[in-house]
Amino acid sequence: MSERSAAPPSPFVSRPTASPADAARWSPRRILITNLRTISGRAYPRVIGMMREPSWLFFEILLPFLTTSAFVFVYRALQAPPEYIGFVVLGGAMTAFWLNVMWLMAAQLYWEKDQGNLELYFTAPMSMMSILLGMAIGGLLMSCFRAAVVLIVGTVLYGVVFSVDQWLLLLLVFLLTLTALYGLGMVLATLFLLWGREAWHLTQLLQEPVYFVSGLNFPVARLGVLGAAAISTIPLAVGLDAMRQLAFAGSVHTDGFLSPEVEALILVVMAVTFVAIARFLLQVIERLARREGRLTMRGS
Amino acid sequence: MNVLAQAGAPRAGAPHPTRREMAANAWRTFRTAARLGFQIEANWTDPLPFLVYAVIKPVFAALILVVMLEIISGGRADPAFRAFIVIGSALWSIVVGGIAGFAQSVLEDRERYRMLKYLYVSPNDLVTILLGRGIWRLAIGAFGGIVTLSLGVVVLGLPFALERIDWALLFIAMAMGIVSIIALGMMLAAVSMQTRQDAWQYPEAVAGAIFLLVGAVFPLVVLPSAVQAVGLLTPLTWWLEGVRKALFPDIVTAIGGAGSLYSGLTGRAAPSSAEILLVLLLTTGLVTLAAVLMYRWSEHRAKAGGLFDLTTGS
Numbered sequence: 001m002s003e004r005s006a007a008p009p010s011p012f013v014s015r016p017t018a019s020p021a022d023a024a025r026w027s028p029r030r031i032l033i034t035n036l037r038t039i040s041g042r043a044y045p046r047v048i049g050m051m052r053e054p055s056w057l058f059f060e061i062l063l064p065f066l067t068t069s070a071f072v073f074v075y076r077a078l079q080a081p082p083e084y085i086g087f088v089v090l091g092g093a094m095t096a097f098w099l100n101v102m103w104l105m106a107a108q109l110y111w112e113k114d115q116g117n118l119e120l121y122f123t124a125p126m127s128m129m130s131i132l133l134g135m136a137i138g139g140l141l142m143s144c145f146r147a148a149v150v151l152i153v154g155t156v157l158y159g160v161v162f163s164v165d166q167w168l169l170l171l172l173v174f175l176l177t178l179t180a181l182y183g184l185g186m187v188l189a190t191l192f193l194l195w196g197r198e199a200w201h202l203t204q205l206l207q208e209p210v211y212f213v214s215g216l217n218f219p220v221a222r223l224g225v226l227g228a229a230a231i232s233t234i235p236l237a238v239g240l241d242a243m244r245q246l247a248f249a250g251s252v253h254t255d256g257f258l259s260p261e262v263e264a265l266i267l268v269v270m271a272v273t274f275v276a277i278a279r280f281l282l283q284v285i286e287r288l289a290r291r292e293g294r295l296t297m298r299g300s
Numbered sequence: 301m302n303v304l305a306q307a308g309a310p311r312a313g314a315p316h317p318t319r320r321e322m323a324a325n326a327w328r329t330f331r332t333a334a335r336l337g338f339q340i341e342a343n344w345t346d347p348l349p350f351l352v353y354a355v356i357k358p359v360f361a362a363l364i365l366v367v368m369l370e371i372i373s374g375g376r377a378d379p380a381f382r383a384f385i386v387i388g389s390a391l392w393s394i395v396v397g398g399i400a401g402f403a404q405s406v407l408e409d410r411e412r413y414r415m416l417k418y419l420y421v422s423p424n425d426l427v428t429i430l431l432g433r434g435i436w437r438l439a440i441g442a443f444g445g446i447v448t449l450s451l452g453v454v455v456l457g458l459p460f461a462l463e464r465i466d467w468a469l470l471f472i473a474m475a476m477g478i479v480s481i482i483a484l485g486m487m488l489a490a491v492s493m494q495t496r497q498d499a500w501q502y503p504e505a506v507a508g509a510i511f512l513l514v515g516a517v518f519p520l521v522v523l524p525s526a527v528q529a530v531g532l533l534t535p536l537t538w539w540l541e542g543v544r545k546a547l548f549p550d551i552v553t554a555i556g557g558a559g560s561l562y563s564g565l566t567g568r569a570a571p572s573s574a575e576i577l578l579v580l581l582l583t584t585g586l587v588t589l590a591a592v593l594m595y596r597w598s599e600h601r602a603k604a605g606g607l608f609d610l611t612t613g614s
Contacts, residue, residue, distance in 0.1 A: 055495055059502045067508030070517065074365065074385075077518035078372040103501060114412055115611075200500075201344060201353055208360035217364060218371050 026125075035130040046104070049144055060142065061149050068092030068150055071217050072158050083253040084218070086162065088246060089154035091216035092260060093147040094177075094243075097140075098210065098236050101181050102203045104139040105132065106188035110199035114280025118193075122289045128282040136182045162247045169260060170246040176267035177239025183274030184235055190281035194288075214240055219255035231257050235270050238263050317540040321535070333432025336568060337405070349365035358393035359451060362386050365517055366456065374483065379459055384552045386452035387544050388516040390445040395481055395510070397441020400503035401434030402485035406492040407499060409433075412612065417609035419565065427595065430489055466546040469573045473542030473580060480535035480584040483591035486512075489592075490598030493607055514540060515554030520561070527595045528561040535583035542576045 015025040026034075033197060050056055065138070071088045110134075112118045164170055186229055188206075192199045212229040214220060214237035219225040221241070231235035242263035245256040257263070317325065342350050350465060365385045369377045410416040419429055453460045488503050495502065511517070514532055514537040520528045531537045537555065544551050556562045556570035571579070602608055 033362045053495065059495075059505050063502075063505035063509040066512045067505070068506070070512040071368070073512065073522050074368060074518045075372070077522045080372045084372070090488070097502065113414075205353055205356060208364070212360045212364050212367070217368055222367065222371055297572060 003024035003256065012157075024059060034125065035127050036081070038124075038130035039134040039137060040222045040253060040266050042131050043138035044056065044134075046135070047140025047141060051098070054217050055144065061146050062095070062148060063155060065092070065150050069158075070180060072154070075217075081253055082159070082161070083248050083251045086160040086248060087157050089151060089158065089160050090243060091211075092154060093151040094240055095211070095216065096143040096146040096150065099182055100139045100143040101136075102188070102206055105185035106192055106206075107136055107199035107203045108132075108135055109189045113193065119289070122286060128286060129186065130277060132278075132282075133182075140178075149268060151211040156158050160237045163251070164247055165249040166260070167248055169264065170243060173239060173242045173260060173264050173267065175240075176264060176271055177235055177243070180235035180267050180270040180274055183271055183278055186278030187274055187281060190278065194223060194281075195300065210234060210236065213237065216240065219244065219253070221255045221257045227257060229263075231263075231266070235267060235274075238266050238270070242267070260269055301418075302547035325423075326425065326428050329428045331433040333429045334435050335432075337401075337433040337436040340408070340433075341440060349384035354440045355444045355447040357396075358390060358441070358448040361393070362389035362448050362452065365389055378546075379457070379549065380552050381546050383452070383458045384554070385517050386456065387449065387547065387551070388427060388540060388554075390448035390452065391445060391540055391543060392507070392511060392516050393444040393448065394438065394441040394478075395484075396504060396507045398434070398438040398478070398481035399485045399507050400489055401437030401493040402430050402482070403448050404437070405430050405433035405502045406489050406498065410493075410608065413608075414611060420603075420608045426599065434482075434485055434489075456546060457548070461559070464549055466549065466573065469542055469577070472577055473539055473546060476577075476580045476584045477536065477539030477543065480539065480580075480587050483584070484536075486591040490595045493598045493602040510534065516540060519552060519554050519557055521557045521559050521609065525561050527529070532566065532579075533566070533583060534561060535580055535587055538571075538576050538580040538583060542573070542580060542601075545550070545573060545576065565583070611613040 018086070037072055062139070068088060068091075072085050074089060075084045100116070109118060112121065121128060155162070192202055213223065213226055215223060215227060216231070216236075219241070220230055220237050223230070227237070231241065241257050241261040245254045245260050248254050307488065322539070332608050342352075345353070369382060369385060406416065410420060411552065420426055449458075450459045478592070484492065485503075486507075488506055491502065512523075513527065514534050515531060516536075520531050520537070541555050544554070553570035556568065558569075562571065
């Protein structure tokens with residue numbers, strides 16, 4: 001028996017290899033498992049953080065519901081048709097996802113840099129997309145819960161009557177909206193990092209203006225050209241417009257920009273485009289980080 | 301030259317600083333913290349993008365409400381109600397900026413710059429530092445509010461007349477309103493000391509919830525009576541009413557009106573200026589007292605639990 005085979009196996013070596021180059025060649029299975037671990041590892045602190053500090057239930061569920069309620073009462077004060085109350089409730093539910101994308105995804109790589117984690121991410125043998133996906137899944141739980149509370153409590157409390165003919169299409173549009181939104185979140189995460197500006201301020205800048213042009217509380221078609229521009233660029237605008245038409249089928253107030261089927265196709269295009277751009281940009285920042293070593297520097 | 305003595309530190313042989321020295325110290329701390337706060341808020345970009353950033357949020361928040369109003373009224377909205385919505389929305393940017401400033405200073409210094417523990421053990425009062433750090437967000441909110449209001453007058457044609465402004469009511473209501481906003485901000489700073497990093501959105505969530513209670517963009521009469529009662533106990537309700545009444549004397553009342561709790565209790569259609577100031581004074585006093593107690597409790601708990609040097613990145 002040779003001396004090498006008698007040595008105890010190292011916990012850091014998954015298989016004996018002839019050279020470092022050979023060791024760097026991973027099987028597709030190993031790449032997949034590592035990335036799945038990455039996703040669950042990055043989602044873990046978010047989920048556990050929620051469990052350990054239940055105050056978010058008050059601050060991130062109850063209080064935002066009250067904000068949504070304020071817009072309901074604006075419409076009540078204006079004696080608006082009941083569908084408009086439903087638009088507010090639907091919009092209030094969808095803001096949970098937009099806020100999650102902006103605060104817990106787009107701004108996150110910048111903050112990871114500030115905390116010193118970003119260089120660890122770049123040096124670890126995993127895809128940056130897996131990290132962003134882990135962030136998304138971790139945050140998505142909270143967002144889904146918040147959206148469900150706004151939708152259910154809002155519906156019951158304010159007597160919203162939905163009229164859905166195409167449940168499957170509605171579900172599909174919702175899922176496509178989420179995919180496109182999180183794809184956009186990944187793109188913004190890399191852009192915020194590349195711009196090197198204050199992620200906090202950029203995130204703030206993309207809140208009220210996006211709510212406005214997306215037609216959060218009213219049909220986006222009422223904004224004319226601005227609405228058309230939003231429909232072609234912002235997943236929240238397209239998704240909301242389609243969902244509004246599907247959730248209040250037959251109402252004269254939904255005023256859809258395009259048919260829900262066409263808007264679903266737009267969402268497919270957006271999802272594919274944003275994920276592809278995000279993949280390209282992540283490769284760019286990874287290359288820049290390794291070559292120039294500046295992206296991971298703290299305190300810029 | 302003794303630099304410490306010049307800076308207002310205790311004199312040699314005197315165990316405790318005099319009140320004057322303490323006041324000088326506090327002023328210097330406030331000034332330095334305010335300067336730092338301004339740098340943090342403003343030096344991330346050039347002046348023009350910064351000005352756009354300062355106004356974009358309140359302007360679009362007002363636009364959302366104005367479009368809602370125009371859609372429902374079919375473009376024939378009552379100018380008085382349009383003015384009501386624009387003023388409420390403009391003033392609300394001061395509330396959001398003021399409340400967020402103090403809480404986010406705690407989060408930034410603890411989680412991001414990791415300086416909170418050093419600031420706490422420095423010979424300065426943490427409250428003074430937080431006031432200095434937060435004051436610029438309040439100022440930026442006020443700037444955004446003024447621009448929104450100006451756009452409302454110029455673009456939407458709000459019925460504004462300089463000679464009709466009740467300056468005394470405006471200044472007194474504004475001063476007390478800002479005190480109550482700062483008190484609410486200190487309450488939230490106390491909460492932020494106890495929470496994790498992801499509390500960045502808490503101030504906006506709190507401001508959004510108060511938005512419902514105070515008649516910022518709709519009269520309280522549309523709310524259930526119990527919620528109206530909570531609104532009447534909130535100083536911001538009276539502040540908004542006072543500022544609205546001072547700027548636009550003929551504007552719709554948020555507090556009174558047929559069927560409102562206020563009118564049911566008092567028998568009057570709308571509160572007078574004196575009544576607004578009196579209730580504003582009382583409620584501001586109560587909120588300030590509650591903020592002081594809450595902040596002291598939170599500071600004590602954070603010190604005992606080692607929360608000042610705890611980072612909670614998630």
